[in-house]
């Protein structure tokens with residue numbers, strides 16, 4: 001064999017393995033091999049996951065080829081090909097397990113645009129790229145559809161992702177950029193004091209036992225709708241404002257529907273409304289996807305806004321018993337949930353200000369809003385972005401807090417009010433009222449398409465995601 005043939009075989013094998021890995025991932029691991037790969041799409045408890053067995057499976061041909069080449073006279077080609085497979089495995093482990101999933105602690109941060117893109121792309125492989133938002137009546141009749149993200153011509157995709165997976169994306173990014181010690185668990189903020197030089201934050205653990213104070217330059221309170229810091233700054237405010245609607249949020253494993261990446265909103269609040277969309281990208285071995293659904297229903301069951309409060313399917317099943325459409329059997333799907341949580345539709349009135357010297361409020365602590373425009377977390381992210389920009393540019397941190405508030409106050413409060421008066425799902429209300437809650441056949445006979453489009457376009461402008469504004473920002 002020519003001396004160059006071996007190294008070339010080695011390189012060709014490494015390159016070819018990328019194709020093999022793509023095919024194996026797409027059609028084996030997300031097909032019959034999902035039984036092992038599923039563990040990789042769930043939070044890992046401990047050092048290993050069942051998916052690690054693939055390392056052994058892929059190592060087998062490499063070991064066999066090298067053994068055969070060395071001991072069974074198969075020829076040196078087998079050794080070079082076996083070494084190429086092993087080298088690809090090592091590169092894959094370095095990128096996938098070490099860089100992306102941080103299974104070995106390190107401080108490497110992807111800086112080049114290319115690396116950032118492929119690291120994020122891999123993480124978001126756990127998400128669905130949403131194609132469209134479709135509106136239907138509670139009889140399953142089509143009302144309106146609009147493309148989303150890149151399918152609507154935006155430069156950016158829209159993703160639907162399991163909240164737990166999204167938390168992992170955010171936590172990984174914080175660990176990478178700020179260090180693993182940045183996120184501290186079991187610390188409930190119970191109050192903040194400030195003086196001319198800084199702030200002192202007081203904490204208790206889950207049992208209420210006091211923990212050591214933490215001293216800092218400023219406090220950024222992002223402790224959600226029941227914010228302890230907001231309560232300290234506005235002690236007379238009282239509980240969130242309840243408007244007589246509760247949401248039952250569930251995840252069911254179900255067959256893909258419509259495009260496989262469609263968000264659906266259907267019905268209306270007094271007769272039962274539903275928001276439904278897939279949150280796992282590809283069907284599992286049984287052809288099922290994780291489908292997120294939110295049943296919204298008028299009720300007087302006001303309760304404390306607790307993300308983790310369990311809900312009962314029996315409270316909603318009768319309302320949706322006839323929701324059996326040719327594109328989705330909603331009644332059957334909600335009967336098989338992996339989990340159901342109940343949460344009240346609440347917000348808070350806009351505050352007169354967020355910043356008090358060295359303390360400011362961010363996200364839901366500052367401007368909790370009805371989750372009717374898919375915007376609460378987005379507005380919190382815009383807050384964080386503005387805050388970070390001002391913190392690096394302003395003369396001092398208290399000045400940065402003021403500048404952040406000046407930039408975000410009117411815009412975020414505008415979305416709070418818009419979500420009360422005219423959120424995008426107002427399309428469903430208009431149709432519900434015009435049709436008298438009766439089947440209407442063809443939507444064009446009931447209401448002009450332009451009228452429906454004007455509702456969602458108006459919301460995009462207030463929430464700041466109309467295409468012209470976003471593309472201009474770049």
Ligand SMILES: Cc1cc2nc3c(=O)[nH]c(=O)nc-3n(C[C@H](O)[C@H](O)[C@H](O)COP(=O)(O)OP(=O)(O)OC[C@H]3O[C@@H](n4cnc5c(N)ncnc54)[C@H](O)[C@@H]3O)c2cc1C
Pocket residue numbers: 187188189190222223224225226227228247249294343362363364365369371373374375376377378379380
């Ligand atoms: C059913 C539903 C659907 C939604 N859908 C969307 C959507 O599609 N798109 C969207 O953008 N938004 C959506 N939202 C809104 C979104 O979830 C919130 O706006 C977002 O989570 C707010 O983020 P945050 O970080 O400000 O607060 P949170 O996510 O509430 O986080 C607050 C954190 O602070 C912690 N905390 C609380 N009190 C303390 C304390 N005293 N000390 C220390 N830590 C504390 C909490 O444990 C929590 O981790 C939805 C909300 C609901 C209820």
